Amino acid sequence: MASEAEAKLDQFLQWLQANKVELRGCSIKYSDPEKGFGIYRTADAPEDGVLVVVPLELAITPMRVLQDPVIGLECRKLFEDGVVDDRFLIILFLTVERLLKNSSWMPYLDMLPESFGNPLWFTDDEIEELKGTTLYRASELQKKKLKDIFDSKVKDLVKKLLLLHGNTDSEVFFQDFLWANAVFWTRALNIPLPHSYVFPTIEESETCIPIDTLSETSVDNACGRTSNSINNLKVNEVDLVGNRFDNAIGPEQEETVWVEGLVPGIDFCNHSLRPGATWEVDRKGSITGIPVAMYLLSAEQTPVPNQELTISYGDKGNEELLYLYGFVMDNNPDDYLMVHYPVESLQSAPCSDAKSQLLQAQNAEMRCLLPRHLLAHGFFPVGSSPKDCNNNVKAAKVCNYSWSGCRRIPSYLSELIFPEDFLAALRTISMNDEQIYQVSSMLEELVGSEEKQPSETEVRTAVWEACGDAGAFQLLVDLLQMKMMELEEGSGTEDSDSQLLENAHIETTRQSTRYNGDLNGSIKKKYITRNTWSAIVYRRGQKQLTRLFLREAEHALELSITEQGG
Numbered sequence: 001m002a003s004e005a006e007a008k009l010d011q012f013l014q015w016l017q018a019n020k021v022e023l024r025g026c027s028i029k030y031s032d033p034e035k036g037f038g039i040y041r042t043a044d045a046p047e048d049g050v051l052v053v054v055p056l057e058l059a060i061t062p063m064r065v066l067q068d069p070v071i072g073l074e075c076r077k078l079f080e081d082g083v084v085d086d087r088f089l090i091i092l093f094l095t096v097e098r099l100l101k102n103s104s105w106m107p108y109l110d111m112l113p114e115s116f117g118n119p120l121w122f123t124d125d126e127i128e129e130l131k132g133t134t135l136y137r138a139s140e141l142q143k144k145k146l147k148d149i150f151d152s153k154v155k156d157l158v159k160k161l162l163l164l165h166g167n168t169d170s171e172v173f174f175q176d177f178l179w180a181n182a183v184f185w186t187r188a189l190n191i192p193l194p195h196s197y198v199f200p201t202i203e204e205s206e207t208c209i210p211i212d213t214l215s216e217t218s219v220d221n222a223c224g225r226t227s228n229s230i231n232n233l234k235v236n237e238v239d240l241v242g243n244r245f246d247n248a249i250g251p252e253q254e255e256t257v258w259v260e261g262l263v264p265g266i267d268f269c270n271h272s273l274r275p276g277a278t279w280e281v282d283r284k285g286s287i288t289g290i291p292v293a294m295y296l297l298s299a300e301q302t303p304v305p306n307q308e309l310t311i312s313y314g315d316k317g318n319e320e321l322l323y324l325y326g327f328v329m330d331n332n333p334d335d336y337l338m339v340h341y342p343v344e345s346l347q348s349a350p351c352s353d354a355k356s357q358l359l360q361a362q363n364a365e366m367r368c369l370l371p372r373h374l375l376a377h378g379f380f381p382v383g384s385s386p387k388d389c390n391n392n393v394k395a396a397k398v399c400n401y402s403w404s405g406c407r408r409i410p411s412y413l414s415e416l417i418f419p420e421d422f423l424a425a426l427r428t429i430s431m432n433d434e435q436i437y438q439v440s441s442m443l444e445e446l447v448g449s450e451e452k453q454p455s456e457t458e459v460r461t462a463v464w465e466a467c468g469d470a471g472a473f474q475l476l477v478d479l480l481q482m483k484m485m486e487l488e489e490g491s492g493t494e495d496s497d498s499q500l501l502e503n504a505h506i507e508t509t510r511q512s513t514r515y516n517g518d519l520n521g522s523i524k525k526k527y528i529t530r531n532t533w534s535a536i537v538y539r540r541g542q543k544q545l546t547r548l549f550l551r552e553a554e555h556a557l558e559l560s561i562t563e564q565g566g
C-alpha cells in the first residue's frame with residue numbers, strides 16, 4: 001500500500017478511536033485491488049468473539065442528517081415537503097460533506113473508494129460487454145434517471161446546502177452525486193433500532209444519547225439539540241431493503257424500527273459465501289458495554305490470526321451483486337435468471353381482457369426468478385440444493401389438481417421446477433377462445449347461482465383442466481429461447497465467454513483491453529479490466545442458466561404433449 005494510503009488509514013483509525021469505536025482483536029487493512037479494504041483478525045482476539053463495536057450515534061442515518069447543526073433545518077423542510085426521502089437525505093449529506101474542505105467526516109470519506117465496479121461506473125466499452133443482459137438496459141435507464149435528478153434537483157440543492165456551510169466556490173458535478181449514490185448502495189445497512197431511539201419523546205431525547213465531548217477530529221453530535229423534530233421522521237417501520245446484510249436479532253421487548261444507514265468501521269467488512277462473522281445491535285450495552293452499539297461477532301469455531309473477517313451480504317445472484325455492489329462471484333451458487341412475459345404482448349393478444357381477469361383471479365405472476373438451486377430438483381439434476389423449498393412448491397401444485405379430476409395428474413410433477421404462479425400466468429396467456437369459454441363454464445357451474453367468487457385455486461384448476469400444460473411450456477420455451485438469442489446476439493456463446501475468461505488477465509489499473517502476444521504473434525493472455533471480467537462472468541452465468549432451464553422446459557413440453565395426447 002502506498003504511503004499516502006497508509007497515512008489515510010492511520011488518520012481514519014485515529015478518527016474511529018476519537019469517536020469511541022473499538023477494534024477489539026482486529027484491524028482494518030488493505031485486502032487487494034479487487035476488494036479494497038477489509039477487516040482482519042489479529043492475534044489478540046477476545047474470547048467473547050466481539051471484534052468491532054461502533055456506537056450507533058456515529059451512524060449516518062436520516063435522523064442524523066435531520067439533526068445536523070448546519071444543514072439539518074433545511075433538510076427537514078425538504079423532507080417534510082416530500083422533495084427528498086430518507087435514502088436521498090443520506091446521499092445528499094455525503095455529497096455535501098465530501099465537497100467541504102473542512103468536513104469532520106473527512107478521515108472517513110477519504111477512506112472510501114473513489115470509483116466503483118457497478119455498471120454506472122463502466123466505460124462505454126465495458127457497458128457493451130453487458131449487451132443482451134437485463135443489466136444492460138437497467139443500467140442505461142438508471143444512469144439517465146440519476147442524471148435527470150441531478151440536473152433538475154440535486155445540483156441546486158447541494159449548492160444551497162454548501163452555502164449554509166459558507167462554501168460559495170465549490171462546483172458540483174454529476175460525478176459527485178454518482179459517488180455518493182454508490183457509497184450509499186455499497187455500504188448502507190438496514191439497522192434495527194429501538195423505537196425510542198428513532199422517535200424519542202422530548203424528555204427521553206435529552207438523556208437517551210449522551211452528547212459526548214469529542215476530540216477535534218470527531219464528528220459533531222447534534223442529538224438532543226433538535227431531537228423533538230425527528231418525531232416527524234417518516235422512516236418505514238419495516239425492513240427497508242429486504243435482506244441486505246441480513247442479520248437476525250433476538251426478540252427484544254421494545255419495538256424495532258429498521259433504519260438504513262452507514263456504520264463507519266463495520267462497513268469495511270467484505271462479503272463471502274462462508275462468512276466468519278455477523279453483525280448485531282446491542283441495545284442496552286449488556287454484550288459490548290456500550291449501549292445502542294453495533295458490533296461484529298466472530299462466528300468462527302477455530303479463529304485464525306490474520307484471517308479476513310467477512311459477513312454475508314445475503315444470498316445474492318451476480319446480477320444483484322454487480323448492480324448494487326460492483327462485484328461478482330465466479331460460480332455463484334445464488335445466481336438466478338429472471339424471466340418475464342412482456343405485458344405489451346398480452347395487451348395486443350386476442351381475448352386480452354378475459355385473460356387479464358383470469359390472471360388477476362389466480363394471482364398469477366408475469367415474471368419469475370429461477371434460482372440456480374432449483375436445477376437440483378429437475379429432470380436433469382445439476383448441483384445440490386441446501387434450500388429444500390421445492391417440496392413446498394410441489395405440495396401446493398398437487399392440491400391444485402384435485403377439483404374436477406377430468407385431467408390426469410401429470411407424471412412429471414415431482415421434477416417440474418418452474419414456479420406455479422408463473423406457469424399459471426403462461427397457461428392463461430396460451431389459452432384459445434374455446435378454452436376460455438370452457439373455463440368460464442366450469443366456474444359458472446361451480447359457483448352456480450350463489451353470489452360467491454371462485455377461489456384462486458378453483459380458477460387455476462379450471463384453467464389447467466381446460467388447457468393442460470403444453471401451451472404454457474411452449475411459451476416458456478419460446479421465452480427462454482428468446483432470452484438466449486438476445487444474450488448470444490449481444491456477446492456470443494457461453495463457450496466463447498469461458499474461453500475469454502480462461503485467457504483473461506485482469507488489469508490492476510484502468511487501462512483499455514490489450515493483448516499480450518508472443519514473438520510469433522499468437523495470443524497468450526488478453527488483458528481486460530476488472531469491470532469487463534465481472535461483466536463476462538455475469539453474462540456467462542446468465543447463458544448457462546438459460547441453457548439449463550431451457551433444457552428443463554423443453555423436456556417438460558415433450559412430456560406434456562405425450563401425456564396430453566398432442
Ligand SMILES: C[S@@+](CC[C@H](N)C(=O)[O-])C[C@H]1O[C@@H](n2cnc3c(N)ncnc32)[C@H](O)[C@@H]1O
Binds near residue numbers: 034186268324325
Ligand atoms: C461494504 S464495502 C466493504 C469495504 C470495501 N472493501 C472498502 O474498501 O471500502 C462493500 C464493497 O466492498 C467490495 N467487496 C466486498 N466483498 C467483496 C468480494 N467478496 N469480492 C470483491 N469485492 C468485494 C465491493 O467493492 C463492495 O461494493
